[in-house]
Amino acid sequence: MYRSERREDYQVAVYEVIPMSESSEDIHVDGTAREASDERDVSLRLDGVKKVFGDGEVVAVNDFSMEIYEGEFIVLVGPSGCGKTTTLRTVAGLEEPTEGRILIDGENVAGQDPRERDIAMVFQSYALYPHKTVRENIGFPLEIRKYPADEVEERVVETAEMLGIGELLDRRPADLSGGQQQRVALGRAVIRSPKLFLFDEPLSNLDAKLRIEMRTELNKLHDRVGKTSVYVTHDQAEAMTLGDRVVVMNDGEIQQVAPPEEVYARPVNQFVAGFIGEPPMNIFDASATMTEDGVRVTAGGFDLTLPPSVAETVRSWGRDLDRLELGIRPESFEDAALLELGIRPESFEDAALLDVPPADGRSFEARVMVVEPMGAHTDLAVRATGHEDDESAEFTARVSNDTDAVAGETVRLAVALDEVHLFDAVSGDNLLV
Amino acid sequence: MSRARFGVDRYRRRQRVWNFVESPYVVHAVLFLAVFFIITPLVWDLVTSLKTREGVLALTYLPQDPTLAAYERALFDRGFWQAVVNSVIVASASTAVVMLLGTPAGYVFSRFRFPFDNAVFVFVLFTRLFPPIGLVTPYYRIMTSTGLQNTKVGIVIANVYLWLPLVIYIMRNFFITIPQALDEAARVDGCTKVQAFRHIVFPVVLPGFAFAFTVSTDLNSMTIPVATFLFVGDTSIDWAAMTAAAVVAVIPSALVVVFFQRYIVVGMTGGLKGE
Known part of the structure; x- marks a missing residue:
């Protein structure tokens, strides 16, 4: 493309x-x-x-x-x-x-x-000239530059056709819908080059x-x-x-x-x-320790073991590993039960990232507070086990719509480990990029 | 139960009162009264102007033998026509100058930031707040020393001084209702600041301009009212001719109002939003 x-x-x-x-x-x-x-x-x-x-x-x-x-x-x-x-x-x-x-x-x-x-500019309010027709609005940038009238007309028609507002040329902005006004504003911008x-x-x-x-x-x-x-x-x-x-x-x-x-x-x-990202990334206060397998990141109520490649990066920081923030996008979670069944959404395609069934350090249990089916996927508002009463520990996991998660019960969430982020708690810098 | 019931009853009672106040009968009665008060002197004027010089003193409501003789006396005998011509000249010249200076000034005050802009604007308004009677002596001195006393130019200058601040203020408020994005779009589309004003902002503010124009024309046509006093003689007052002159004096204002009615409503209700 x-x-x-x-x-x-x-x-x-x-x-x-x-x-x-x-x-x-x-x-x-x-x-x-x-x-x-x-x-x-x-x-x-x-x-x-x-x-x-x-x-x-x-x-x-x-x-x-x-x-x-x-x-x-x-x-x-x-x-x-x-x-x-x-x-x-x-x-x-x-x-x-x-x-x-x-x-x-x-x-x-x-x-x-x-x-x-x-330059040409399209304004938030469109800034169409209310006393001019659509034709005059679109043609204005040429008219004020003294283009010959027949050329203006020709290009106005051409532009209006391109934007699908050819039949509105004699209307005034006040008689147009928001979308049509938007197109007129675009037309006024693109008519010149x-x-x-x-x-x-x-x-x-x-x-x-x-x-x-x-x-x-x-x-x-x-x-x-x-x-x-x-x-x-x-x-x-x-x-x-x-x-x-x-x-x-x-x-x-x-x-x-x-x-x-x-x-x-x-x-x-x-x-x-x-x-960037909707719903926004979940941020957890976290600390890290070096282990043989990699880096163990401990956040409120769960541990994740990041792969050895990350460990090398972490080792090179030479900084305080107790004051970190762990960032996991809602869509980087998956209902572990579904992975066992072989239903793998895109982010889990690389099976090597995840044992089946998911081992410790790659998944954890959490209490489901709210289930929001969105059609293509389901958003779960969850709190990690041990933090069920802590409202501030609540985060969002976006899992496949096949999930059987029920509000009030426990779900095992797997994490796509290559998609997690570690931020410096003070500066906010992403330490893994 | 009784408390809640009481509240509902009171609410209903109040609602009935308001329903009555807002009913078409009451609204029309109030409007009728207003129109009555405004129109009675005019009708009185008109009726009196149709009487003969002596008939005025006959103390009848309607003229015994209606005649246009008073108009003849007013318009031809006494040089009243000259006053009308003067009025037209002075009003047009004053209005033209006021609008020509006031519109761009209002635009500038609505759009551009410059040192002491607010102070300058307040000062402009302040000159208008000065009681006009306090200006009579300095005016007279200035006019005599410049040789402008008893000239139309002198009156025009006085009118401009009096009404320019008001027009600047009115126009500024109209310009403020026009989104600045319009000027900016025009400038991006290829206009200079002056062109943006001429091609885009001014046409959009035209209803406001018409309103300010109407107001200032009306206020500037002052020589006819003065001329009606021509009919106050040494020994007698020609009431019929005076009322005839007053009727004639109303005509230009009435025409302006009829013609610009739409814009006056826009102006009074403050703003061009939704245009």
Whole structure:
């Protein structure tokens, strides 16, 4: 597939984890990115961008550096107030960065008006012009640039057809549904061929069903138009499905830049781990001891023995093994009874990871508090044996829908050991990536 | 049981009272009263203007022999026409200047941050809060020293001073109701700030503009009311002609209101949301 081919390209050079530390002169993306730029043209480059609001009280974006390649779809994701929208607005020219440079196609755009930057933007509120018809809305970017009327008309019709709103051209925005308004906003962006597409949470005003539909359409649209796009969202599902690479932000700083699969499977710190994935990753206070078989990780009510490969990593840390946090995604659990029956969901395909029946150190017993059948799978709210009365010990296990787990009874949960994460309890860094 | 019962009864009683207050009869009675109070002087004016000069003193409700003679006297005999022309000129010029300056100023106050922006805005409003009577002497001094006393330009300047702050305030509030994303979208789509205002923001704020325009036109057409006093003579007052002049004076305002009715409602109810 087109999309996954492109992802492989990046894997060579572009995976880059930007540490949270301030003194980042030496660890910018530049080093790796320069190698990559031999292969791909850099479409947008942000270089140490910082944005401060007020009299220096609010640092919205701090030291944002990355390179975005021609045709790439980049998603900035993070909780509200993390600086993702501000970053986008500095690229658009709607805000001037306090520090740092922004280069579009190698040109420093400092001080340039939005109109000089050759970009198109889709706003969260769509920002359709209420006094203009759909035709006039879509055609406006060409009209204001003094394109001949017949060419404007031709391209408006073409664009509207592509987005399936050809029959709405004479309506006004107020007479359109949310989804239709969204399409008009997209049309107004794609009618020109700008260097960059910017999206500011364009789907957040749609209802859940429509949002998923439009997400798919955006994906198709991007494959067709193939333009460099920067997309801001707080919805991790959008980030995962749309992004060639995902930029996870928190408190104005980049946490991780990587393709979606990587962000999911190898989050660099506890923030990323908790933010990406639904339901969120379970975090347990834990400590580790070295054993002959590997590393024994003890969390509240259960022990897991991580394989020898992990042990080597752990041995190399030379740090306090008592102050760790263990992270296990709900979907990394399975009802051990089902594994015995040979029903193996994807994450357990590698039988070597798991004895059948699961041995100690790879599974543990827990009391089921709530069973939530979701159709394709079942979510269990559980507490490890010995912690049945401790509400804070409750966590979520997403198991196969064939489970016979019943609320109030005990279930044996197996863990996909290659999917667990160990975090430093203080810094939150993922120690296994 | 009794306590709960009591609560329900009281609730029902209150509900009956409100049902009555909100009933169409009461609502219409109140509206009728309001209209009655507003329209009675106008009707009185109209009826009186149709009487003869002497008929006014006859103390009848309706004119004995209806005539348009009072209008003839008002419009042709006494130079009232000149006052109407002056009114139109002064009102148009003042309104034009006020809107031309007030609209962009309101936009700026609604959108842009600049040093002391709030202080400047409060100062603009403050000039309007000054009691106008306190301005009479300085005005007179300024007008005489610049040779503008008894000129239309002088009146226009005075009008602009009085109504510009109000228009800036009204327009600013309208602009605030228009999402800033519209300006931003326009600028990304290829507009300069001025073009974004002209092509997008201004057309959207047009109902607000019409409202402010109506208000300022109305307030600026001040020379007709003054002219009605032409009919106060040394020895007698020509009531019929004076009321005829008043009826004529109402006509432009009435036309403006009828024409811009929709926008006035929008303006009064504060905002363009949902447009």
